[in-house]
Each structure stands twice: as C-alpha cells, then as structure tokens.
Amino acid sequence: MTKAQARIKEVFSFFENKDIYLGYRKLMDCAIDTQNLDIYNEVISLTDWKETYPEKEDELIEKSLQILDKISKIPIEEYNTQTPVVSGTNLVKSYGHDRFTLGPISINIHKGDVYGLVGENGNGKTTLLRVLAKELKYNKGSLDFNFDKIYHSDYDLRSNLVYIPQRTQKWYGSLKDNLKFVLSNYGISPQENETRVLMMIARFGLWNYKHLKWNELSSGYKMRFELARTLLRQPELLLLDEPLANLDVLAQQVILEDLKSICNSINNPIALILSSQQLYEVEKVSDKVIYLKNGAYKENESEDNDTITDVKNYLIVEIDCKCERDKLKQIFTDLHLEKLIFNGGIYVAYFPINTTFPLVLETLGKHKIDVTYTRNITKSTRRFFVS
Numbered sequence: 001m002t003k004a005q006a007r008i009k010e011v012f013s014f015f016e017n018k019d020i021y022l023g024y025r026k027l028m029d030c031a032i033d034t035q036n037l038d039i040y041n042e043v044i045s046l047t048d049w050k051e052t053y054p055e056k057e058d059e060l061i062e063k064s065l066q067i068l069d070k071i072s073k074i075p076i077e078e079y080n081t082q083t084p085v086v087s088g089t090n091l092v093k094s095y096g097h098d099r100f101t102l103g104p105i106s107i108n109i110h111k112g113d114v115y116g117l118v119g120e121n122g123n124g125k126t127t128l129l130r131v132l133a134k135e136l137k138y139n140k141g142s143l144d145f146n147f148d149k150i151y152h153s154d155y156d157l158r159s160n161l162v163y164i165p166q167r168t169q170k171w172y173g174s175l176k177d178n179l180k181f182v183l184s185n186y187g188i189s190p191q192e193n194e195t196r197v198l199m200m201i202a203r204f205g206l207w208n209y210k211h212l213k214w215n216e217l218s219s220g221y222k223m224r225f226e227l228a229r230t231l232l233r234q235p236e237l238l239l240l241d242e243p244l245a246n247l248d249v250l251a252q253q254v255i256l257e258d259l260k261s262i263c264n265s266i267n268n269p270i271a272l273i274l275s276s277q278q279l280y281e282v283e284k285v286s287d288k289v290i291y292l293k294n295g296a297y298k299e300n301e302s303e304d305n306d307t308i309t310d311v312k313n314y315l316i317v318e319i320d321c322k323c324e325r326d327k328l329k330q331i332f333t334d335l336h337l338e339k340l341i342f343n344g345g346i347y348v349a350y351f352p353i354n355t356t357f358p359l360v361l362e363t364l365g366k367h368k369i370d371v372t373y374t375r376n377i378t379k380s381t382r383r384f385f386v387s
C-alpha cells in the first residue's frame with residue numbers, strides 16, 4: 001500500500017467510526033495533496049454546506065466519501081525526504097562575554113518530521129529558532145540549507161523558510177483579503193487565488209471567521225490565521241515559537257494534530273520545529289524532542305538513547321494522589337522503590353529499571369490508592385524537568 005492509499009484508508013476509517021470532524025480535516029489534507037483545483041472547489045462547496053447544515057451528519061459523511069473516492073483516483077507522487085533540509089554543525093550562539101551561550105548544537109532536520117523544542121524558560125529555545133531562521137547570526141559552526149526552491153538572497157529565503165514568533169503583528173482588513181494578498185504576490189490568477197485561499201480557510205476551521213478583522217479574532221484564531229497565511233506560501237521549513245501559548249487544551253491538540261498532518265503531506269512535506277512548554281502534547285506529535293538546558297541540548301530521539309546518566313537506570317513514575325509519603329513508601333517496598341520525591345503537587349517515584357509500569361499500577365490498585373493522575377515518564381523529556 002502506498003502512503004497516499006494509507007492516508008485515504010485512514011480517512012475512510014474515521015468516517016466509518018463517526019469521527020466526523022477529524023475525518024473531515026484529514027480529508028482536506030488528502031485534497032490538498034492532489035493540488036487539483038476542481039477537488040479544492042468541491043471541498044469548498046461541501047464546507048459551506050456543512051456550516052449551513054451542521055446537523056446533517058450522515059449526509060456529510062456520504063458527500064465526503066464521494067470526494068474521497070475521487071481523490072483516490074488521482075495519482076500522487078511521493079516526495080523523498082531522505083536528505084535533510086537543514087543541517088547545523090556545532091552551532092554556537094553567544095550573547096556576549098559571560099552571557100548566555102547556546103550550543104554547540106549539531107542537528108539534521110528532515111521534511112515531514114515534527115521536532116518539539118522544549119525546556120524551561122530562558123534555556124535558549126527562541127535563540128535556537130532564530131539562529132535556524134537566519135534572524136540571528138551564530139558565532140561558530142555551520143548552517144546549510146538544502147531547499148528545492150532555489151534562493152538567491154535572504155529575502156528569497158523567506159518563502160522557503162518561515163519563522164512565526166511568539167507575538168505576531170496586527171493586520172488590517174478582513175482575514176480573507178489578507179490571505180488573498182499573500183498569493184497576489186505570487187502572480188496567481190484571481191480565480192485560483194480565491195480557490196486556494198478558501199481551501200486554506202476551510203482547512204484551518206476559519207470558514208465562519210473569514211470576514212472578520214484582526215481585533216475581532218481570539219488569539220487562538222489569530223494563530224490559525226498565521227498558520228494559514230504561512231502555509232499558502234508552501235514553505236519547506238516552518239519554525240514556530242510557542243504556537244500553543246494562547247490556546248485552550250483541546251485547541252492545542254487539534255492544532256498540533258493538524259500541523260503534523262499538514263507537514264506529513266505526501267508530495268509536499270514540510271519540516272516543522274516548534275517550541276512549547278506543553279510537554280506532553282508536543283511529545284505526542286513529535287518525531288523528535290529536543291530538550292534544551294542552559295543552552296546545551298539533548299535529543300530525546302531513540303528509546304535506547306538515554307543520555308542522562310543520573311536517571312538512566314530507573315523506571316520513573318509520576319503519581320498524583322492524596323496519600324501520605326510514608327504510606328506510598330511502604331506499599332512500594334516490594335518493588336524496591338529507590339527514591340520518592342514530592343515536588344509540591346506530585347510524587348515522582350524511582351524504581352529499578354526491571355520494575356514495570358503495570359506492576360506499579362497493580363500495586364496502587366491493590367492498596368486502593370485514590371490516584372488522580374499517573375504517568376510513566378521514563379522515556380519522556382519530563383524526567384529532565386523533575387530530576
């Protein structure tokens with residue numbers, strides 16, 4: 001099965017299981033992969049219909065599957081993502097003598113992959129993003145881009161590589177007009193411009209907001225607008241600084257899933273690096289997690305590649321429960337608990353590496369401990385934050 005067929009099969013299964021909204025968003029990604037304006041127009045008409053008749057779910061599924069069937073007949077060429085789009089070697093950025101220093105960092109970024117950049121405040125996430133975006137000059141090392149679209153200047157580079165900072169700028173006029181303005185710079189016909197813009201508006205759930213102005217949008221929708229604007233330019237590398245900062249928990253998951261799916265395009269994949277404090281959400285969608293501590297970095301790439309020596313021989317479990325420390329220590333005696341840290345709200349328990357998480361759960365259950373939250377963080381960058 002090709003990657004395109006697998007994507008289409010997945011959409012069928014979402015609709016079959018009545019995951020309509022996820023299915024519809026993934027349908028739009030399949031449509032975008034075709035780059036076929038007739039398909040775009042069909043999706044646009046269906047989006048308009050769907051917003052007019054939100055209650056007609058069965059009909060929506062039927063109409064969506066008809067479009068999906070058409071999409072499945074359009075051949076899609078698979079992009080080869082093997083060569084990295086960005087290679088940084090021993091990059092060092094220093095803000096001056098005795099000030100903060102980032103690196104040395106060596107990094108290879110591939111299209112289609114999502115890289116999560118995490119770390120506590122002030123550890124260099126923004127600095128790294130700005131170095132990769134060529135907004136900041138680095139002091140040592142080398143940085144090479146391997147874009148498909150040839151660029152002759154740093155200005156040209158801006159369409160291959162897009163950096164969205166934490167605070168975005170105010171714009172004037174309607175959301176839709178602003179998006180159309182982006183494409184008008186690329187010499188596209190007015191009709192194609194309209195179609196491409198409406199497709200992107202539909203994809204980012206902006207259909208009912210397209211006539212609104214900047215100050216009429218919530219910050220979550222402003223971020224969606226920024227993403228739509230950026231993706232219209234079909235960048236090859238996308239650098240996002242804290243895109244989740246103003247979103248509620250559900251919106252964070254949706255945006256991350258959307259970004260992953262869009263960056264995973266079959267014929268037009270994008271390399272994405274995003275910084276965030278939302279560790280779990282980011283870990284869930286990231287192919288690689290880069291953890292920065294005082295400007296030095298650890299790649300949480302492979303499950304076996306455990307580079308932190310002080311925590312490497314443990315099973316580490318976070319537990320939130322209303323239970324005395326002594327009681328917890330006592331019930332975990334048989335599991336040879338090594339240490340139990342209480343960091344204010346939550347316990348962090350360290351067991352020998354041959355202890356299993358199901359065994360910890362079983363022990364908690366057996367002693368009827370009322371657990372409100374627990375998680376095995378042995379392989380999560382979370383362990384760096386709590387150790």
Ligand SMILES: Nc1ncnc2c1ncn2[C@@H]1O[C@H](COP(=O)(O)OP(=O)(O)OP(=O)(O)O)[C@@H](O)[C@H]1O
Pocket residue numbers: 095099100119120121122123124125126127128
């Ligand atoms: N222009 C600058 N001049 C001097 N020092 C700077 C400059 N910009 C950032 N720094 C310092 O570099 C360090 C890293 O900052 P950076 O903004 O990259 O961290 P961050 O991980 O993105 O933080 P946050 O999560 O708070 O956004 C901080 O100590 C900061 O004070």
